Amino acid sequence: xxxxxxSFIEIKDAIVTALHDVYDPEIPVNIYELGLIYExxxxxxxxxxxxxxxxxxxxxxxxxxxxxxxxxxxxxxGIGTVEVELVxxxxxxxxxxxxxxxxxxxxx
Numbered sequence: 001x002x003x004x005x006x007s008f009i010e011i012k013d014a015i016v017t018a019l020h021d022v023y024d025p026e027i028p029v030n031i032y033e034l035g036l037i038y039e040x041x042x043x044x045x046x047x048x049x050x051x052x053x054x055x056x057x058x059x060x061x062x063x064x065x066x067x068x069x070x071x072x073x074x075x076x077x078g079i080g081t082v083e084v085e086l087v088x089x090x091x092x093x094x095x096x097x098x099x100x101x102x103x104x105x106x107x108x
Contacts, residue, residue, distance in 0.1 A: 006078035008042040014076045015040050015048060022072050025061060029104050031069070035096025038087065047080040048073050053092045062086075 006014070019032045019040075031037060031052070039051040052069060054062055066084045073082040094107070102108045 006046070008044050008046055011046050011048070011076060011078050012040055012042040015042070015050070015073045015079070018072050018076055019069065022065075022068055024055065024059075024065065027055070027105070029097070029101045031065070033098045033101035033104075035092065035098065035101070036065075037069075042079075045080055046078055048082045050082065050084045051087055052084060053087055053090075055092055057088055 016032065016037075019037055020030045022031050023029070024031055024034060024036070027034060034055070036054065037050065037052050039049070041049045041051075043049075050069060050073060052066065054065065059065070066086050070082050070084045073079060073084075094102075097105075097107075099108065
């Protein structure tokens, strides 16, 4: 039986799913629902570019969280290279959180 390569759309979806397992250690909600992931782009060669932010520039996990995001994405089956770009504009605010995150934190 021939194994079909995963499309870049499937890989993007798999990365997003995997990022739901990454948590900011200070907030009991995954970073995707927190709104820390601004973009997940996968090109036709299955290389990923992830644009993310932190809750603040002085976040204690500023060094480790982007690396964890990179490693999580690299573990996705079929992925090529992964680049994580850390940005601080636009600035993260609580408005960036999904309704699911706000509900989990008792903000709704």
